[in-house]
Amino acid sequence: MPVKRYLRQRFFPQLWCAGCGHGQIMASLIRAIEELGLQKNNVVVVSGIGCSSRMPGYLDFHTLHTLHGRALAFATGVKMGRPELNVIVPMGDGDASAIGGNHLIHAARRNINITAIVMNNNIYGMTGGQSSPTTPVAAKSTTAPLGNIDPAFDLVELAKGAGASFVARSTTYHSKEMQNMFVKAINHKGFSFVEVLTQCPTYYGRKNEGVSPTEMMKKFATTTTSIGSPKKKENPELIERGVFVDQERTEYASSYCEMINQMRKQK
Amino acid sequence: MEAIKDKKNLQVVINAGWCKSCGICIDLCPKGALGRDNRDKAVWQYPDKCIRCGLCELRCPDLAITLQEAEEEE
Amino acid sequence: MKRSNVATQKFIQGNEAVVEGALYAGLGFYAGYPITPSTEIAEQLAEKLPARGGKFIQMEDEIASMCAIIGAALTGQKTMTATSGPGFSLMQEALGYAVMAEVPCVVVNVQRTGPSTGIATTVAQADVMQARWGTHGDHAIIALTASNLQDLFRITVEAFNMAETYRTPVILLIDEVVGHMREKLTIPAPGEYQVVDRLLTSVPSGIDYHPYLPREDGRLPMSDFGGVHRYNVTGLIHDMWGFPSTDPAVAYNLIHHLVDKIENMELEIARYQEFFTEDAEILLISYGSSARSALQVVEDRRKQGVKMGLLELNTLWPFPAEAVRRNSAGKNYILVVEMNMGQIYQEVKKAVQNPERVYLANRFDGIFISHNDIGKVLNLIQGKGV
Known part of the structure; x- marks a missing residue:
């Protein structure tokens, strides 16, 4: 079966908790890479720190497990060093939007050809369930025992505002849709951003929903809707899924290479 | 999946070593073809009910489920 | 771009001597963020690096700059960043990453008066201990300095050579006076100074490559990202393949290796007059x-x-x-x-x-x-x- 071909199987079973959505996202990403027919030697996966960031260790690509929040900064160096490589950056919500928020908006602004995947489970899992910038108001965490009062980021709006030229959102319930978005995002020439809503049964679920991983997944079916669906008008609370932005814009690494060529002609 | 003509040839193979017993495959199987063994691991309990839709494979967080042709089985 | 085959003379400032030395050593990628008194290094490279086919990027901060040069180094480039006290403080975490992951790169710190913002435009040499111990955990580091432009040029080339030889970040710890001082620099002809290039693995495709298994001479041949060997790089304690480990024996050996590969080479690394x-x-x-x-x-x-x-x-x-x-x-x-x-x-x-x-x-x-x-x-x- 195709998925196993891309795994460093000796590290399995992976370390994520039972029912954690991160494995589902990893599987969809592998299927997208398989569908695109990318050569393993042409893929670099760069991550930061957190549950999400353990993904590269399981993948048989060039893998770079970096510092908390800094994956996109490392990835920028990789992409500039060898622009022909496909650079994919899986991140967690805290990793991407708290400690790494600055790098996220600037990678988006530059429109550098990197695929950023934010696995948003609304919590810091690796450290044991603290609030993140995407923890909803009133949700409980170990650092918000009485309920969170910090307003949450809408990561799609954040990426759009920062100038990402491809912005999409899916969930772990919508495996095929997620896979299709990864395919489009990796194919996109420019900075692509995919938010995947995912479940953390251990730390978010236990404190807030008290339900099984399956029930947490199923919730994504009822709390989200496709972009443009009439359901959104009936219930404005619904979170939209789909491709929000897909624009052609000058890509950073290639325009730098163009500049080099022009400078060399002038000499 | 489309390339395979006779889906009946497909088997749901579950790698018990990788399965963490989260129950997602069992809960989301549209036909109730999966169950649990005495260690709580997922098993393909009712092959007759199975329509080989592949949703269990798609959604298994542990990458423990494979739909594969019977001959392929080790 | 015409490149002189004979020695050339220039009347320039110290920061420019660093630029010339870096280019002589084969710098391919620079990431930086403006900060006094190091900014001229970035300004010069923004122009000179692309003219030679290299790449310059102004990052969003010094943290990102340090991270970017590590990323680019893993694709086979010789890389550098330059900063001063406050920026050097921000770089410490990623500097430790480069130590741990054994990624060759050069970090220039043009020292100014501290602590904190201090006096941005005046000289100090007070980051000596920060260069040694700024990043957390047991480790060793190479830090070099110079008092005049000719030495600065030479030591910059050596900084790149040592980074490659020992697979480590090297800190070029100069100060504001040397950085801004103008005097004559003779740039030697290509080949006159030794330039150490990246030691690449001879392990062919399909054979298990160990990125963190030192050879008998202590050196660790590298394989560029995008090449035939797919391996893992991490800041975690790792085994010879680069995969995370919590085995006490692995931790013991790795930390010993990181310290010994530099501390035991004191005599080889010592430059003095x-x-x-x-x-x-x-x-x-x-x-x-x-x-x-x-x-x-x-x-x-x-x-x-x-x-x-x-x-x-x-x-x-x-x-x-x-x-x-x-x-x-x-x-x-x-x-x-x-x-x-x-x-x-x-x-x-x-x-x-x-x-x-x-x-x-x-x-x-x-x-x-x-x-x-x-x-x-x-x-x-x-x-x-x-």
Whole structure:
């Protein structure tokens, strides 16, 4: 079966908790890479720190497990060093939007050809369930025992505002849709951003929903809707899924290479 | 999946070593073809009910489920 | 781009000498963020690097700059960033990553007065200990410095060579005076100075490659990202494939390796210059711009018949203890000249046989230490009053 071909199987079973959505996202990403027919030697996966960031260790690509929040900064160096490589950056919500928020908006602004995947489970899992910038108001965490009062980021709006030229959102319930978005995002020439809503049964679920991983997944079916669906008008609370932005814009690494060529002609 | 003509040839193979017993495959199987063994691991309990839709494979967080042709089985 | 095959002369500032040295060494990628007094390095490279097919990027901060040069280094590029105190503080975490993941790169710190924002435009040498211990955990580091442009050019090339040889970040720890000082630089013809290129693995495709298994000579051949070997790079304690491990034996061996590969090479890495030390009764020890004033004191006193010598350090870390010990032996006393509250002074006291005879002449108020400042301390030591 195709998925196993891309795994460093000796590290399995992976370390994520039972029912954690991160494995589902990893599987969809592998299927997208398989569908695109990318050569393993042409893929670099760069991550930061957190549950999400353990993904590269399981993948048989060039893998770079970096510092908390800094994956996109490392990835920028990789992409500039060898622009022909496909650079994919899986991140967690805290990793991407708290400690790494600055790098996220600037990678988006530059429109550098990197695929950023934010696995948003609304919590810091690796450290044991603290609030993140995407923890909803009133949700409980170990650092918000009485309920969170910090307003949450809408990561799609954040990426759009920062100038990402491809912005999409899916969930772990919508495996095929997620896979299709990864395919489009990796194919996109420019900075692509995919938010995947995912479940953390251990730390978010236990404190807030008290339900099984399956029930947490199923919730994504009822709390989200496709972009443009009439359901959104009936219930404005619904979170939209789909491709929000897909624009052609000058890509950073290639325009730098163009500049080099022009400078060399002038000499 | 489309390339395979006779889906009946497909088997749901579950790698018990990788399965963490989260129950997602069992809960989301549209036909109730999966169950649990005495260690709580997922098993393909009712092959007759199975329509080989592949949703269990798609959604298994542990990458423990494979739909594969019977001959392929080790 | 025409490149001269003969030596060329330039009248430039120290920061530009770093640029010239880096280009001579084969710099391919620079990431940086503006900060006084290092900014000229970024400005020069923004123009000169793409003209040679290299790449420059202005990142969103110094953290990102340090991370980006590590990422680019893993694709096979020789990489560098430059900053000053506050930016160097921000780089510490990623600097430790480069130590742990054994990624060659060069980090320039043009020291200014600290702590914190301090005085942005004035000189200091107070980041010596930060260069050594700024990032957390047991580790070793290479830090180099120079007092004039010709040495600075040479030591910049050596910084890249050592980064490649030992697979480590190398800190080029210069100061504001050297960075902004203008003097003549002769750029040697290509080939005149040795340039160490990346040691790549000879392990062919399909054979298990161990990115973190040292050869018999201690070196670790690399494989570029995008090449035939797919491996893992992490800041976690890792095994010889680069995969995370919590095995105490793996941790023990890795930390030992990271420290030993540099500390055991003290003699190979030590760069220093001895001025009039052979018959000297009094030894000055200095480095960076302070060494210029120290040398003037030595030359002045020699004219007065005082047997004084200078040991100028170009390697600060690993501390060249052997050179300090050897040159200090038998001296009446030793005077360390630096622009901080005694960071190298303490190291010298640790290294020599007679620590009670080690004195300090220093300034740390943003004013360049002059030969007069040093002369006053010499008078005090000799009981002549100020």
